[in-house]
Amino acid sequence: MSILQTPPGSFLQKSSLPDHPAVGEINKESEISAVVLDDAITRARTALLAQQREDGHWCFPLEADCTIPAEYILMMHFMDEVDPALEHRIANFLRSRQVTDGHGGWSLYYGGDFDMSCSVKAYYALKLAGDSPEIAHMIRARNAILERGGAARSNVFTRLLLAMYRQLPWRGVPFVPAEIMLLPRWFPFHLRKVAYWSRTVMVPLSILCTLKAKAVNPRDVHVRELFTVDPEKEKNYFPVRTSFNRLLLYLERLGSKLEPLIPSFIRRRALKKAEQWTIERLNGKDGLGAIFPAMVNAYEALTLLGYNHDHPLLQQCRLALHELLINEGEDVTWCQPCVSPVWDTVLAALALQEDKQADSTPIRRALDWIVPLQALDQPGDWRNNRPDLPGGGWAFQYANPHYPDLDDTAVAAWALYQADKGDYRTSITRAADWLAGMQSSNGGFAAFDIDNVHYYLNEIPFADHGALLDPPSSDVTARCIGLLALNGEARHQEAVQRGLAFLFREQESSGAWFGRWGTNYVYGTWSVLEALRLARVGHDHPAVKRAVQWLKSVQRADGGWGETNDSYLDPGLAGQLETSTSFQTAWAVLGLMAAGEARSVAVKNGIDYLIRSRSATGLWEEPWFTAPGFPKVFYLKYHGYSSYFPLWALNRYRAMNSGSATA
Numbered sequence: 001m002s003i004l005q006t007p008p009g010s011f012l013q014k015s016s017l018p019d020h021p022a023v024g025e026i027n028k029e030s031e032i033s034a035v036v037l038d039d040a041i042t043r044a045r046t047a048l049l050a051q052q053r054e055d056g057h058w059c060f061p062l063e064a065d066c067t068i069p070a071e072y073i074l075m076m077h078f079m080d081e082v083d084p085a086l087e088h089r090i091a092n093f094l095r096s097r098q099v100t101d102g103h104g105g106w107s108l109y110y111g112g113d114f115d116m117s118c119s120v121k122a123y124y125a126l127k128l129a130g131d132s133p134e135i136a137h138m139i140r141a142r143n144a145i146l147e148r149g150g151a152a153r154s155n156v157f158t159r160l161l162l163a164m165y166r167q168l169p170w171r172g173v174p175f176v177p178a179e180i181m182l183l184p185r186w187f188p189f190h191l192r193k194v195a196y197w198s199r200t201v202m203v204p205l206s207i208l209c210t211l212k213a214k215a216v217n218p219r220d221v222h223v224r225e226l227f228t229v230d231p232e233k234e235k236n237y238f239p240v241r242t243s244f245n246r247l248l249l250y251l252e253r254l255g256s257k258l259e260p261l262i263p264s265f266i267r268r269r270a271l272k273k274a275e276q277w278t279i280e281r282l283n284g285k286d287g288l289g290a291i292f293p294a295m296v297n298a299y300e301a302l303t304l305l306g307y308n309h310d311h312p313l314l315q316q317c318r319l320a321l322h323e324l325l326i327n328e329g330e331d332v333t334w335c336q337p338c339v340s341p342v343w344d345t346v347l348a349a350l351a352l353q354e355d356k357q358a359d360s361t362p363i364r365r366a367l368d369w370i371v372p373l374q375a376l377d378q379p380g381d382w383r384n385n386r387p388d389l390p391g392g393g394w395a396f397q398y399a400n401p402h403y404p405d406l407d408d409t410a411v412a413a414w415a416l417y418q419a420d421k422g423d424y425r426t427s428i429t430r431a432a433d434w435l436a437g438m439q440s441s442n443g444g445f446a447a448f449d450i451d452n453v454h455y456y457l458n459e460i461p462f463a464d465h466g467a468l469l470d471p472p473s474s475d476v477t478a479r480c481i482g483l484l485a486l487n488g489e490a491r492h493q494e495a496v497q498r499g500l501a502f503l504f505r506e507q508e509s510s511g512a513w514f515g516r517w518g519t520n521y522v523y524g525t526w527s528v529l530e531a532l533r534l535a536r537v538g539h540d541h542p543a544v545k546r547a548v549q550w551l552k553s554v555q556r557a558d559g560g561w562g563e564t565n566d567s568y569l570d571p572g573l574a575g576q577l578e579t580s581t582s583f584q585t586a587w588a589v590l591g592l593m594a595a596g597e598a599r600s601v602a603v604k605n606g607i608d609y610l611i612r613s614r615s616a617t618g619l620w621e622e623p624w625f626t627a628p629g630f631p632k633v634f635y636l637k638y639h640g641y642s643s644y645f646p647l648w649a650l651n652r653y654r655a656m657n658s659g660s661a662t663a
Helices: 035-052 066-078 084-097 116-128 136-147 157-164 178-182 195-211 241-263 264-280 290-306 312-321 341-353 360-374 408-420 423-437 455-459 474-489 492-504 521-534 542-553 582-594 601-614 641-656
Strands: 323-330 332-335 627-630 635-639
Touching: 035 341, 035 601, 035 641, 066 084, 066 116, 066 157, 066 290, 084 116, 084 323, 084 332, 116 136, 116 157, 136 332, 157 195, 157 332, 178 195, 178 264, 178 474, 195 264, 195 290, 241 455, 264 290, 264 332, 312 542, 341 360, 341 408, 341 641, 360 408, 408 423, 408 641, 423 474, 423 492, 474 492, 474 521, 492 521, 582 601, 582 641, 601 641
Parallel strands: none
Antiparallel strands: 323 332, 627 635
16 A cells, blocks of 8 residues: 555544454464465565665655644745645645544544644645635534634644744743743753753744744735634633642743743843754754754744844755655655654664575675764763763664664664674674663663653643653663673673663553553563563563463454554553554564564464565555654654564564474
8 A cells, every 4th residue: 555545444443343362263273384484585575675775774754644744834834935836745645644534634643533733733734735714625624623622722832833823822822931041950940851852842942932933924824713712812722630730830821921021131141042052953954853843943943033044054954854855756745754764774684684594785784884873972962961971872863963862772783783793893882881871760761861750841831742751661671671681791781680670660460561662562562572582581481471471362363463552542452453563463473482482373373464464565565653753642654664574573483483383
C-alpha cells in the first residue's frame, strides 16, 4: 500500500478485539521450509540493500500526523512566503488524511479518535490554501470541531498559533515571556529542568510571545466559525486538572497581568539572551534541535527580531525546513517532523548482522558512515549536569551536536561492537563511557538528559500535553545497559546492575514493559528482553519468564502480534490491535528468541506470519504508526520499521533454529 492511500476501512474502524487462542493450537503441525525461509531472507535483504544510500547510510521517511504539514502551510502564510504549487501539494495530502467514514476530522494516527488540535490546524491550512468552508469536506470537519467544543478546546500550541493569527486573544494562551531566560537555576522553573525538545521550542517561542507576533496572513483568512463562543468572551481556555494545577494557573495569570511592569532594560536583556541562545543552537541546514516545531519558531522569531530575508541565518532556517519535505508523485507533498538517518542506519546494520554468512561490506560502509558523526568535544546542553564528562554520543539526525541521543548512541555502539570491536574500539569506548556517565540517579536512562524528573512542571498551563520532561524509560535503559554489558568493561558493571534493578522495578504486573519510544508494551518488552540477553540474565529468571508468558498470551490467531497506540490511553489494550503488524511481530519474536524461545511454537508461528505477510517487493508495507513522539499527544510512523525489523527476526530465527519447534 502506498503511504498516501487511505488505509482500508477495516484498519480505521474500531471493533471488538478477538480473543487470543492458546499459542500451542496455532499451526502446530506445519514446519517452516528452509527454502521458503531462505527465499524470504534473500528477497528482504536485497530490497533493504537497494535502499541504502551511495555513501552507506539509510534514511527512511518519518511521518507524523497532519499537524506538521498543516503548520507548514500556516508558516508560509505567517511569513507571507506562500509557494502556491507547494501549498497545493500539501493541501492534497491533508485532504487525503481526513477521516471520511467516521468523525470527519483528523486523527493523530490511522484508526485513532478525533483530535481537536490536529483538526483545527488542518482545517485552517486548507482554508488558507483556498478551500471554501462550504465544501463538503470542510463542513464535515467544522461540524466535528464544533460538536466537541470548538477551537477554544485546542491544546496550548494550537491556541498560541491562533493568537498569532489574531483568532483569539493573548489572554487565551499561557504566559511565556522571554524573561524565562533570566531565571536562576534554583527557581522552580528553569530551562535546564525541561527536556531538550521543550527548550528548543520554548526559547524562540518566548520571543514570539513577548513581541506578540502577528501573522501576515496575506489573504486575511479567519476561522472564527470554529468557535462556539466569541473568542473575546471565552473565559475557560485553561481547564483545571488538579488543585496544584489551579494554584499554578493562578500564579501564571497573575504574572501575565504584571507583564506591563517589567522594566524595558530587563526585557531587552531577556530578548537578547533568547536570541543568542537560539542562534548558538541553530545547527545550520539541520535546524534548531533538528525538529520541525523548533525550526519554525526560530525562523519566525529571527524574522520578528529584524533579520533580513536574505540574512544567512534565515537562509539556513528555510533550507532546514525545506529539507523535511517529502514529495510523493507529482501532486502530493508532506512534511516530516525530523529525519532519522542515524537510527535507521544502525538498526538496518543490526538486522543485517544477524546473518553471519552474508556479505559484510554493506554493513561496514554503513558503520564507516556513522563513525564521523559521533559528537565528541562539541558543546551540548547535557553538559549542564555533566560538565566534566567527555562526549561520545550520536544524534538521531544528520547533525544535532547539542543534543546527542542515548538510545541512538547505545544502538550505534552495539552495531560497531558486533562488526569489529577492535577496529571501532575508540568510538565504542567513548560511547560506553558517555552512556555510563549519563545514568540517572534511579538507575535508569533517559533519551537526552539526566534526572529530568521535575514532574510538577507538567502541571503548568504551558504543559497541557504532559510531555515537558525526559524521565528515564525502560526501553532506553535497556539499550544502554545492554551495550554496557556487551562491551564488558569492569568500570561499567555497577551501572549495569543499577540499570537492571531499574528495569526489574519497572516491569508491569502483566509481565510486560512500557514502551516509551515505540508502540508500546510489545516494543518495551522486546527492548528489555534483548538487554537481559546481552547482560546474561538467565532464561529462568522470574522477570524473563513473566515477560515470555505475556508475549505468548497476546499472540494473535494468525501467528503475529499487533498493538494499537490506544494502549497509551488505556493500558487494558496492551498487546492488542485489530490485525497483526510486521514490525510488532518482529519485536515479539526477537524478544522471545532473546528469552530462549527460538524453537517454540509461538516463535515458529510468528516467523510464519512474517513470511506470509510480505509484499511483492520482498518487504512489508503497512499503514500503521509505529511509535509515539509523545504518548497520548504525538505519534510517528517510521517507514523503515517494516523493512529492517522483520529481516532482523528472520535472520535470527534461521541462525538459532536447527530443530523442530517445541511448545
